[in-house]
Amino acid sequence: MYLLEKLLESQDEGLADLVEAGSVLFDCPMAVVSALDTDCQHFLVRRGIAAEQTPIGQSFCRIAVAQDSLLVVPDTHLDARFRENPLVTGDPNIRFYAGAPLRLRLHPDAPTTGIGAFCIIDSKPRTFTSADSARLISFARGVEAMLQSRLSSIALSEDAVLLKAMLADKERAQRQFRQAERLTSIGCWRLDLITGGVAWSEGIYDIHRVPVTETEKLDDALAYYPPADRERLEAALDAASRTGACFELELDFIAANGAHKRVRTIGEPELEQGRVVALIGVLQDVTERHRSMAELSKRANTDEVTLIASRHKFVSYVDSCVDKAKISREPLALMLIDLDHFKQVNDTLGHAAGDDVLRAVAMVLRSPWLKDSLAARLGGDEFALVLTDPGLIANLPDIAAQLTEQLRFPRRSKTGDFIVSATIGCSELDGPADSRHDLLQRADRALYRAKAQGRGSFSIDTPQAA
Structure with missing residues (x-):
């Protein structure tokens, strides 16, 4: 309960993103x-929901936690467990729910415990594929990594307070501090500006993968960072030394054994x-969190089929x-x-054959x-191509015509032969007042006109055509 209160008090922009x-x-x-907790379901982060908490009896997430696996409810009106739930019959009118349990290690030697769930909700029923389930579970693992990191930071902060109160028992204080360092992958450092010597705690030596010594030199300590990140760290140290400014950086790092890591460092005068x-400051190994976030970003930004x-x-x-175009006036x-x-x-041929067609379209759109140009799959059989090259944009009709020729895929089925073709609607940015919405609206309008002309054709929206 105490740790839950601390999580509720904390604000993590990365988790909200x-x-x-x-x-x-x-x-x-x-x-x-x-x-x-025992009585309530609290929302650490929420999007699209006004309430900050609900009674535990109304919680969908408690079932996901209890069964310790993904819970998917395609239509709450068809599920006897939820059809009379106040969150279904009233605001926010839940019709679809999918939630993956979140498991955290609340203490260094404790097993993981289900504390809640990461869930997505809709006010209308929907289907949820096995691929969707895999993506949701992957997102939940990323949420777990961020929450665990936050708990570790809370533990480190509170361990520091405890250490000050236990200086009378130095040996015990050192043991507990060392436990906190191991739990959080954190170490402490101090740079003496008079001698240039750097003192590290054992946690720092662990991160660097070097044996413990009495002191280090600043140049040796900086040698573990690639050139660009070393310059950023040197600039932060210089500013802190001259002005007393605090700093917080996340940097690439290469340990003594050659392992590439991501570290977060905080410093103050x-x-x-x-x-x-x-x-003085701390250094934390955030490699796993960084990798999780990178993988989640890749999944969010990449269509899994194409x-x-x-x-x-x-x-x-x-x-x-x-x-960028509004500033540079580029097309x-x-x-x-x-x-x-x-x-x-x-x-007629099955979804595997359909996926082959989608991949063939993607291959054309990524042609040298x-x-x-950025090729994207918007969903189903809808694609988009964003052109920034002035030469291509100057010849937009020729480019569209060439694509309609290349995006033709003959197929043979038991019901007869047919050709999968592409119909294209084009638009250009029309002045500094234009937005993404304007660009999409005009392209969509051109696509509608092209479909009226006939399949496998294209149309370009112009101010005169609008």
Whole structure:
């Protein structure tokens, strides 16, 4: 209960970003990280839900925790366990729920314990594939990593307070401090600005994978960082030495055994009579958390069938391109691409054959002649191509015509031969007032006109056409 209160008090922007990414990836309006106690279900982070907590008896997440596995409810109105639940009959009107339990190690020697769940929620029923389940469980592991890191930071902070109160028993204090370092993969350091000597705790030596010595030199300590990150750390140390400014950095790091790591370091001045005489701080090995976040980012930004950009990546990329184009006045164009007769592939040849077609489309959209254009799968048989190369945009009709020729895939089925083709709607950024919404709306309008002309054709939206 005490640790839960500390988690509720803490604010983690990274966790909020992860929950938002999960909501966007699964196209669910609501997403929650819950934590359970005896009476209540608390929401550590929530998106699309106003309530901060609910009675434990109304909690879907408690069932996911109790069964210690993913809980998927495609339609709550068809599930006797939930159809009369106040969260179903009233606000937020839950019709779909999918939640993966979160397990944390609350103490160094304790087994993992289910504390809540990461879940996505919709007010309408929906299907949830095995691939969706795998992605949700992967997101939950990332949430676990972030919560465990937060608990470790809380434990380290409170261990520091305890250590000050137990200085009378130095040996016991040192043992407990060492336990805290092992638990959190953290060590303490002190840089003497007069001698240039660096003192490390045992935890720092563990991170560096070197034997314990009495002192280190600053240049030797900096040698473990790649050049770019070493420069960032040197600049932070210099500023702290001159101005007394605190710093917090996350850096790449290469241990003595060659292992590549990610570390987080925090530093602040040590003052004597108002003068900075030393810098003190902590160093934490955050490699696993960094890898988890990188993997989650990759999953969120990559379509798993075609391995091109996902809708989530497409949205963020177009927004950044629009912002850049407004400043640089560089051209920007968008193509929305719908496949014709794709449903016939799935219906007559099976979904594996359909996936082959999707991958073939992606291969064309990643052709070298399209240069640095971003190809994305928006969902189903819908694709997008974002063009930033001025030469390609200047010849947009020719590019669209060439794509309609290359995006033709003959197929043979028992019901007869047919061709999967592509219909394309194109638009260009039209001035500094344009937004992603404007660009998409015009491309969609052009796509509608192209479909009216006939399958396998294209149309380009222009101010005159609008």
